[in-house]
Amino acid sequence: MGKEIEENIRSKITANLACNVRRQDVIEGKEDQYDVVFSSLCIEAATRTIPDYLRCLENVCRLVKPDGFLVIYVVTGQSFYKIGNAKHMSAPIDTASILTKLKELRFKVLITSSLPIDDLDFSDMNGIAFIAAQYCCEQS
Numbered sequence: 001m002g003k004e005i006e007e008n009i010r011s012k013i014t015a016n017l018a019c020n021v022r023r024q025d026v027i028e029g030k031e032d033q034y035d036v037v038f039s040s041l042c043i044e045a046a047t048r049t050i051p052d053y054l055r056c057l058e059n060v061c062r063l064v065k066p067d068g069f070l071v072i073y074v075v076t077g078q079s080f081y082k083i084g085n086a087k088h089m090s091a092p093i094d095t096a097s098i099l100t101k102l103k104e105l106r107f108k109v110l111i112t113s114s115l116p117i118d119d120l121d122f123s124d125m126n127g128i129a130f131i132a133a134q135y136c137c138e139q140s
Contacts, residue, residue: 021046021056026063037063040073044090045081053091054101061105064135070107071133074098076114077126095129107133 019027021043039060047053057072064070075081079092095114102109111132117125 024059026059031062032065034063035068038071044093047091048089053093066137068135072131074129075125081123102133106136108136109133
């Protein structure tokens with residue numbers, strides 16, 4: 001059964017697109033084309049400051065069609081994380097800053113859920129957040 005599901009999913013993939021959240025044109029020529037855009041633990045790892053995170057979030061939001069959805073899973077308050085002995089820096093974003101930016105970009109937040117986390121050896125994160133929002137054409 002697992003192999004059938006894998007083959008079915010793979011048959012639906014029509015292209016492998018390069019993306020870069022640091023560019024305004026995240027996926028070249030693909031602005032406003034997607035019903036759903038999902039980002040998991042991506043933007044905060046690609047940025048070092050909160051303003052930089054918010055610029056990249058705006059870039060990702062450009063991919064969403066009017067009435068489409070943005071779904072993000074984000075680590076909050078994290079300025080570093082470790083993979084093995086390698087230490088990587090990241091933007092210590094907070095949920096309130098993300099929600100403010102989404103409202104500014106005319107997204108209606110549908111779901112937000114946060115879970116506090118502390119005392120980790122590999123990260124200084126203070127939590128994780130899940131946010132689902134819909135792009136609205138009119139200012140709310």
